[in-house]
Amino acid sequence: MKTTETPAPPPAEPGARVSEADVPARKPGGRAREGGVLNVFSHGVLVIWAIMVVTPLLWAVMTSFKDDSSIFGSPWALPDRLHFGNWARAWTEANMSGYFLNTVLVVGGSLVGTLVLGSMAAYVLARFDFPGNRFIYYLFIGGMSFPIMLALVPLFYVVNNMGLLNTIHGLTLVYIAYSLPFTVFFLTAFFRTLPTSVAEAAFVDGASHTRTFFQIMLPMAKPGLISVGIFNFLGQWNQYMLPTVLNTDPDKKVLTQGLVQLAVSQGYKGDWSGLFAGLVMAMLPVLGAYIVFQRQVVQGLTAGALK
Numbered sequence: 001m002k003t004t005e006t007p008a009p010p011p012a013e014p015g016a017r018v019s020e021a022d023v024p025a026r027k028p029g030g031r032a033r034e035g036g037v038l039n040v041f042s043h044g045v046l047v048i049w050a051i052m053v054v055t056p057l058l059w060a061v062m063t064s065f066k067d068d069s070s071i072f073g074s075p076w077a078l079p080d081r082l083h084f085g086n087w088a089r090a091w092t093e094a095n096m097s098g099y100f101l102n103t104v105l106v107v108g109g110s111l112v113g114t115l116v117l118g119s120m121a122a123y124v125l126a127r128f129d130f131p132g133n134r135f136i137y138y139l140f141i142g143g144m145s146f147p148i149m150l151a152l153v154p155l156f157y158v159v160n161n162m163g164l165l166n167t168i169h170g171l172t173l174v175y176i177a178y179s180l181p182f183t184v185f186f187l188t189a190f191f192r193t194l195p196t197s198v199a200e201a202a203f204v205d206g207a208s209h210t211r212t213f214f215q216i217m218l219p220m221a222k223p224g225l226i227s228v229g230i231f232n233f234l235g236q237w238n239q240y241m242l243p244t245v246l247n248t249d250p251d252k253k254v255l256t257q258g259l260v261q262l263a264v265s266q267g268y269k270g271d272w273s274g275l276f277a278g279l280v281m282a283m284l285p286v287l288g289a290y291i292v293f294q295r296q297v298v299q300g301l302t303a304g305a306l307k
Contacts, residue, residue, distance in 0.1 A: 057283070060276055060280055060283070061280055062078065062079065063075070064087070064273070064279070065079045065082045066273060066276075068271075071276075072272075086273040086274050086276070086277040087281070089271070089274045090262070090275075091277075094258070094261075095258065096255070096262075096281055098258075099253055099255045099257070099258030100281065100282075102168065102253065102255075103237065105172075106168055106171050106172050106243075107175070107233065107237050109169070110172045110175035110176050111232055113172065113176040114176050114179045114180060114232055115225055115229055115232075118184050118228070119187055119221065120213070121140075121180075121184050122183070122186075122188040122191055123191050123213055125137050125184070125188050126188045126191035126192045127196075127199075140181045140184040140185055141181070141185060143180070143181030148242070152245050155174065155245075156245055159174065165246060166246075166247055166248060167252070170246065171252075171254075175236050175242070178236075178239075178242065179232045179236065182231070183228050186224065186228045186231075187224055190221060190224035191217070191224075198216055198217075198220070199212050199216060230289060233286070234290075237255070238256065240260075243257055244257060255281075258278065259279060259282060262278050
């Protein structure tokens with residue numbers, strides 16, 4: 001039995017126009033279906049990740065308003081009433097107020113110093129060619145890969161010989177040195193993306209390098225400064241190893257040390273409700289800073305790719 005086959009169209013002559021009727025129709029639903037499946041999968045992964053991140057935070061906040069019996073008796077239930085005494089007890093009796101003030105002083109001073117010194121060094125490395133430019137830049141890169149644990153013992157003796165042990169300003173200087181490599185690395189790449197025409201126009205008008213940097217280039221780098229500032233704030237606020245080694249004075253301890261002190265202060269009779277209240281106190285400034293500057297962080301991270 002013979003089958004009837006449709007003969008293939010003859011090849012078009014060179015220079016001849018091909019009509020739309022001669023082009024085989026494409027299936028429009030193929031790529032759309034694949035894209036829909038990919039979107040559903042990616043959104044599902046994001047939802048699962050969001051649940052994994054948000055659930056512990058909400059549980060910690062909810063637990064901070066419970067008493068100790070409710071924490072162990074019904075850990076996933078809502079509190080029968082809001083025990084604000086947990087927060088008051090953690091703030092006063094556990095000296096969280098003093099720890100909070102010390103942390104604000106150390107992190108605030110180190111954050112300002114890191115951004116000022118890091119932005120100045122990054123601007124010079126990004127905009128000026130001089131002998132040793134790349135060598136200095138790679139020294140900062142090497143500082144990012146150096147494990148801080150190897151430097152704890154010599155750092156302790158250096159800080160002690162300088163008379164800065166167990167002091168707020170000594171810990172601030174160590175935080176600045178600890179955060180400078182990443183800050184310089186991040187801002188050097190950001191300053192390279194800024195237009196040079198504005199700085200050249202300022203030089204033509206008679207502005208000095210210092211005035212050009214502080215009044216023109218630094219405001220233009222605001223998204224990058226906010227982004228690297230948030231990252232440094234997170235790292236310095238949650239730092240525990242450096243203050244544990246360099247800050248043993250009970251009156252100069254920071255929040256991370258205070259939370260550990262609160263956890264072990266009563267041995268087996270730990271104040272769990274007060275501990276969760278102190279934990280939430282330490283967590284709220286970080287969440288607040290990221291929520292407020294979330295858009296600026298995204299702009300700073302994507303500015304180099306968009307320009």
